[in-house]
Amino acid sequence: MRSSLFWDFLLLSFVKERKKHIGVIFISVVILFLLDSTLFVSSSIKHSLLGALKAQPDFIVQRVHAGERIDMPLEWADKIMDIHGVSSITPRVYGRYFFEPKHAPVLIMGVDFLDEQSHRALAKLISKTDLKSFLSSDQMIVGDGVMQYLKSHFYSDAYNFLTPKGKFKKVKIAEVLPQSSSLLSNTMIIMPIDLAREVLGMDEETVSDIALNVPNDDEWENISDKISALYYDLRIVSKEEVQKGYENLYNYKGGYFLILFLITLATFALILYQRYSTLYSAERRHIGLLRAMGWKISDLLKFKLYETLIVIIIAFVLAFVLSYGFVFGLGAPLIRQIFLGGGEIVNAAPLVPVVDGSVLSTLFLLYAVPFVAAVLIPVWRISVTDPKEAML
Amino acid sequence: MNRGFYLSLMVLIVSVVSVLVYGYRYDSRQIDDSLATVATMVHGVVPALEVAYIEPDAMELFGSSVRANPIYPEMPQINRMGFVYAK
Numbered sequence: 001m002r003s004s005l006f007w008d009f010l011l012l013s014f015v016k017e018r019k020k021h022i023g024v025i026f027i028s029v030v031i032l033f034l035l036d037s038t039l040f041v042s043s044s045i046k047h048s049l050l051g052a053l054k055a056q057p058d059f060i061v062q063r064v065h066a067g068e069r070i071d072m073p074l075e076w077a078d079k080i081m082d083i084h085g086v087s088s089i090t091p092r093v094y095g096r097y098f099f100e101p102k103h104a105p106v107l108i109m110g111v112d113f114l115d116e117q118s119h120r121a122l123a124k125l126i127s128k129t130d131l132k133s134f135l136s137s138d139q140m141i142v143g144d145g146v147m148q149y150l151k152s153h154f155y156s157d158a159y160n161f162l163t164p165k166g167k168f169k170k171v172k173i174a175e176v177l178p179q180s181s182s183l184l185s186n187t188m189i190i191m192p193i194d195l196a197r198e199v200l201g202m203d204e205e206t207v208s209d210i211a212l213n214v215p216n217d218d219e220w221e222n223i224s225d226k227i228s229a230l231y232y233d234l235r236i237v238s239k240e241e242v243q244k245g246y247e248n249l250y251n252y253k254g255g256y257f258l259i260l261f262l263i264t265l266a267t268f269a270l271i272l273y274q275r276y277s278t279l280y281s282a283e284r285r286h287i288g289l290l291r292a293m294g295w296k297i298s299d300l301l302k303f304k305l306y307e308t309l310i311v312i313i314i315a316f317v318l319a320f321v322l323s324y325g326f327v328f329g330l331g332a333p334l335i336r337q338i339f340l341g342g343g344e345i346v347n348a349a350p351l352v353p354v355v356d357g358s359v360l361s362t363l364f365l366l367y368a369v370p371f372v373a374a375v376l377i378p379v380w381r382i383s384v385t386d387p388k389e390a391m392l
Numbered sequence: 393m394n395r396g397f398y399l400s401l402m403v404l405i406v407s408v409v410s411v412l413v414y415g416y417r418y419d420s421r422q423i424d425d426s427l428a429t430v431a432t433m434v435h436g437v438v439p440a441l442e443v444a445y446i447e448p449d450a451m452e453l454f455g456s457s458v459r460a461n462p463i464y465p466e467m468p469q470i471n472r473m474g475f476v477y478a479k
Contacts, residue, residue, distance in 0.1 A: 052428055054431075057435055118435070125426070181423075181430045314400075341441055
């Protein structure tokens, strides 16, 4: 058969049976749209987090009791500093504070602004604010979500923290962190380290954990062993472990939706198979007629294959475009809450457009292969029968 | 009859091209920079994922249940330190 005639016939047949195809495309678009949107959100968050991980210290040393992190003496930092190969040790002070019992948790981070790195970062973030006045009085920098929450509770200038010692500590709001950093800072309150200690009820000689860098990658394992040998109750978390943790978090979520998708896809394939295995008599007659006119089985299969591929490509591309617009244009309402939360402190972190090609191609294969099989197998079964029987 | 098909195809191609152009021209440097700055300042990457902590009112769709009282502000409740406040 001449190629142009084949294509003309294919398009005519496709347009003629458009109602049938539109139905299939619609179901496919709904399924793919949901999955694409979920994958876009997860890959965007993963991309941003992994990018920010470059600033993560190489190791975090924590003291553990009964499997839980507990505060550790500040002097341990000096002992770790004595290990050859360790550089830039930073004791960290942080803790969770609940604005209401069991509700609205925020992360209080105490930062030593005398540390050059932190000071420079602060100056970069809040260039308009007077750093001197910020450091001289009790002030804090809050994340965008925290600010919205405080404003909604009429604390637009300052907040009275209730310390574990039973005293109220009034802390002024100096600045709000930009919304572009909300993925990290939405529920974060940054304050000078001594103020954080006071709010969290820690004494001056105690820190939450110790962050450190080891410039020589080859020394990582060795240094990790040396630090472990210092005290029996230490837990050392490497940068790689944090990275794997974040990857697993979203793989789990992505995988969770992938399982749902597979179930939906299997159902979809079964519906299609059922639909094509009990082909309408008109369609059976159509196949029989084409066979009687001299169409080979391979021509028929080619015809149906191309027809199915057109449906698949249209549905896939349409779902891709719609979900892209939904996630990166509209900010993925509803779906973002699954990943970011936002029941109490709303997270309006912007989603960076990231499309993972490998995920998309896997998705295409997972969708296209069962679809093609569900269409071609019944068509092949009919086309191998005698045309007279098929037309009955 | 095929004109409709080709027209739909063109619309699809144009939308794909616009998605690609949008993705290519999107400047994510500001977001990356501010994330890196926060991470540098606090010496760590702690994602603000409320889902990882207690969230009894998760999945409030369309922001239907706003907990803040716009008429009378809700003061922060006092939990185990209530006795101090009572004094």
